[in-house]
Amino acid sequence: MVEMTAPQPTDLICDPACGTAGFLVAAGEYLRERHPSLLHDAKLRKHFHEKMFHGYDFDNTMLRIGSMNMLLHGVENPDIRYRDSLAQDHAAAEEAYTLVLANPPFVGSLDYENTAKDLLQIVKTKKTDPAINPRGFPIQPLLSLVREGDAINYGVVQPGNDCDNGVPFIRVGDLIDGRVNHESLKRIDPSIESTYKRSRLRGDEILVSCVGSIGIVALADDSVRDSTLRVRLLACRWLIQPAECSWLRILGRHLFSDISPTSSER
Numbered sequence: 001m002v003e004m005t006a007p008q009p010t011d012l013i014c015d016p017a018c019g020t021a022g023f024l025v026a027a028g029e030y031l032r033e034r035h036p037s038l039l040h041d042a043k044l045r046k047h048f049h050e051k052m053f054h055g056y057d058f059d060n061t062m063l064r065i066g067s068m069n070m071l072l073h074g075v076e077n078p079d080i081r082y083r084d085s086l087a088q089d090h091a092a093a094e095e096a097y098t099l100v101l102a103n104p105p106f107v108g109s110l111d112y113e114n115t116a117k118d119l120l121q122i123v124k125t126k127k128t129d130p131a132i133n134p135r136g137f138p139i140q141p142l143l144s145l146v147r148e149g150d151a152i153n154y155g156v157v158q159p160g161n162d163c164d165n166g167v168p169f170i171r172v173g174d175l176i177d178g179r180v181n182h183e184s185l186k187r188i189d190p191s192i193e194s195t196y197k198r199s200r201l202r203g204d205e206i207l208v209s210c211v212g213s214i215g216i217v218a219l220a221d222d223s224v225r226d227s228t229l230r231v232r233l234l235a236c237r238w239l240i241q242p243a244e245c246s247w248l249r250i251l252g253r254h255l256f257s258d259i260s261p262t263s264s265e266r
Helices: 022-034 034-042 043-050 060-072 088-093 190-199 242-255
Strands: 014-016 053-057 079-082 169-170 186-188 205-209 217-222 233-236
Touching: 014 022, 022 053, 022 060, 034 043, 053 060, 060 079, 169 190, 186 190, 186 242
Parallel strands: 014 053, 053 079
Antiparallel strands: 169 186, 205 217, 205 233
16 A cells, blocks of 8 residues: 555555554655655654654543554654544544555444544434445345355354365465466465365365455356365355346356356356
8 A cells, every 4th residue: 555655755654544554654764765855854754753644532441552563663753643534523633744654444333423534424423434425325135146955155263374185275366367366376284274174175166355355256166176265265156146236247248258157147
């Protein structure tokens, strides 16, 4: 993310839910590498050490770790302090920064009464859960897409080290253009895989990423039969009501036009 946003020596960078300040540290390292002359300019050096980095959190332990992290990475006086970034008290901070890097918490609660009014106009909730649906899009359980008696499978929690003679192991990063990239597959010890039989693929599954890069979809055809999954992936087989998941069939026609449809798709 830091490379994509390409911080500049004059930026004012903010992470409103900074935790251990990983984004701010990465931004600082990026600037040192890409703009090494900034620390030789007195004005830019002062800006870098005292005005550039702003990190807020309401977990005091995280704030202490974040401050230490920044100091250990050579930023002398970053603005790391206690703040509820969603509160009305800080609404005046709008447009105070030139770059925001953030990975907000996925699970938690907020102080509804003190939340900024403009945010409540978008969504009214006491949760930080991203699964909220402010626009009221129709929601259908994934389990309704599988044949009765079958299941949605998820993967291995702790895969261990790469094992040369192990079982192929599919991660989110192995899903490229709707297919499984065989060249990048790692392998896990068969003794670990045997405790996660539910994650073993049978062929003709649809793989869906459910953590991180949510919504990446790929087909697991017979070439990956008996491979296993990382916990961030779900696998479902046998769509029972194609008319209710037309988006999946459209995706299939676009990406897998050279693959014959399964019996359920026919």
